[in-house]
Amino acid sequence: xxxxxxxxxxxxxxxCNHVEKYSISGTWEGADxxxxxxxxxxxxxxxxxxxxxxxxGKFHMGKEFTxxxxxxxxxxxxxxxxxxxxxxxxxxxxxxxxxxxxRNSCTVKGSPEQAVMKRAGELQFTRTFAVMFGYVMDQKDVxxxxxxxSNLNRVSIAYFMEDLLLSxxxxxxxxxxxxxxxxxxxxxxxxxxxxxxIDYMKPTQMGGIAPxxxxxxxxxxxxxxxxxxxxYVLLDFWASWCGPCRKEIPNLKAIYERFRDKGFEIxxxxxxxxxxxxxxxxxxxxxxxxxxxxxxxxxxxxxxRYGVTSVPKMYLLNPKGxxxxxxxxxxxxxxxxxxxFN
Numbered sequence: 001x002x003x004x005x006x007x008x009x010x011x012x013x014x015x016c017n018h019v020e021k022y023s024i025s026g027t028w029e030g031a032d033x034x035x036x037x038x039x040x041x042x043x044x045x046x047x048x049x050x051x052x053x054x055x056x057g058k059f060h061m062g063k064e065f066t067x068x069x070x071x072x073x074x075x076x077x078x079x080x081x082x083x084x085x086x087x088x089x090x091x092x093x094x095x096x097x098x099x100x101x102x103r104n105s106c107t108v109k110g111s112p113e114q115a116v117m118k119r120a121g122e123l124q125f126t127r128t129f130a131v132m133f134g135y136v137m138d139q140k141d142v143x144x145x146x147x148x149x150s151n152l153n154r155v156s157i158a159y160f161m162e163d164l165l166l167s168x169x170x171x172x173x174x175x176x177x178x179x180x181x182x183x184x185x186x187x188x189x190x191x192x193x194x195x196x197x198i199d200y201m202k203p204t205q206m207g208g209i210a211p212x213x214x215x216x217x218x219x220x221x222x223x224x225x226x227x228x229x230x231x232y233v234l235l236d237f238w239a240s241w242c243g244p245c246r247k248e249i250p251n252l253k254a255i256y257e258r259f260r261d262k263g264f265e266i267x268x269x270x271x272x273x274x275x276x277x278x279x280x281x282x283x284x285x286x287x288x289x290x291x292x293x294x295x296x297x298x299x300x301x302x303x304x305r306y307g308v309t310s311v312p313k314m315y316l317l318n319p320k321g322x323x324x325x326x327x328x329x330x331x332x333x334x335x336x337x338x339x340x341f342n
Contacts, residue, residue, distance in 0.1 A: 026091030
């Protein structure tokens with residue numbers, strides 16, 4: 001009986017000490033001495049998670065598995081994005097050694113997540129490249145939606161959706177797609193990160209309550225966006241150097257003069273980084289409404305909060321501070337403002 005008890009204790013202790021590890025093995029012919037790295041992050045912020053030296057054309061990595069995560073394999077002059085998961089990953093690398101006559105390739109085999117991650121990268125690359133040929137980033141794409149729809153049970157798709165969300169894909173489409181994700185995907189680190197971005201961006205979308213802004217005027221006085229509650233407000237992100245912004249100004253001035261006494265205000269946030277250029281433009285263009293700026297250019301915290309990546313960027317707010325229209329211009333903007341007071 002004592003012997004059985006000891007065996008039980010030994011088994012229990014062994015089970016408690018067991019550490020689950022991931023496995024990445026691969027081949028890279030002609031690359032002995034080269035190092036394959038597993039990176040977390042991008043560019044200068046990338047952190048080496050694991051690495052292996054190629055010996056006899058082979059390499060292997062394996063440390064404690066702490067959860068599914070998108071990581072990058074770095075080899076020679078190439079990189080490949082993978083989803084680190086519980087399934088063993090097998091990699092076949094060809095080239096990436098500086099030989100222009102050799103075709104570079106990296107094949108990743110493992111769980112179905114790897115194929116989804118690979119395809120997601122290809123679609124995102126194609127989408128970005130297609131902009132040069134007239135592709136519109138902020139419009140719904142049927143082919144992308146079909147890809148998402150067929151992979152709602154894959155963690156990799158949550159990463160893909162987050163990438164889309166951060167590259168101008170329609171917010172409302174990603175928000176709806178998120179609700180259809182499998183519960184285990186929502187519960188994953190990727191799913192939680194995606195939900196965090198959706199929640200953070202929601203107030204700056206149609207129907208959201210615009211976040212408050214509290215910056216200084218040219219006279220160095222603080223005027224907050226919330227201080228204008230009770231009025232219809234055009235929140236206008238612009239800059240003195242912005243040609244399209246200047247082109248829209250005559251229309252803004254006409255609308256402002258027509259409706260300012262009826263409860264309409266313009267709150268302009270400049271993305272200038274030089275006070276003289278900012279104040280000179282306001283004076284020369286005779287802009288009579290509220291002007292504020294952090295004078296930090298594209299590092300303006302307000303621009304980052306609103307996700308502004310180009311100017312002009314405009315939001316129409318109702319007296320409650322709700323966003324009722326985005327990026328209207330010219331006659332369309334004039335008609336919308338007029339509808340508030342008819």
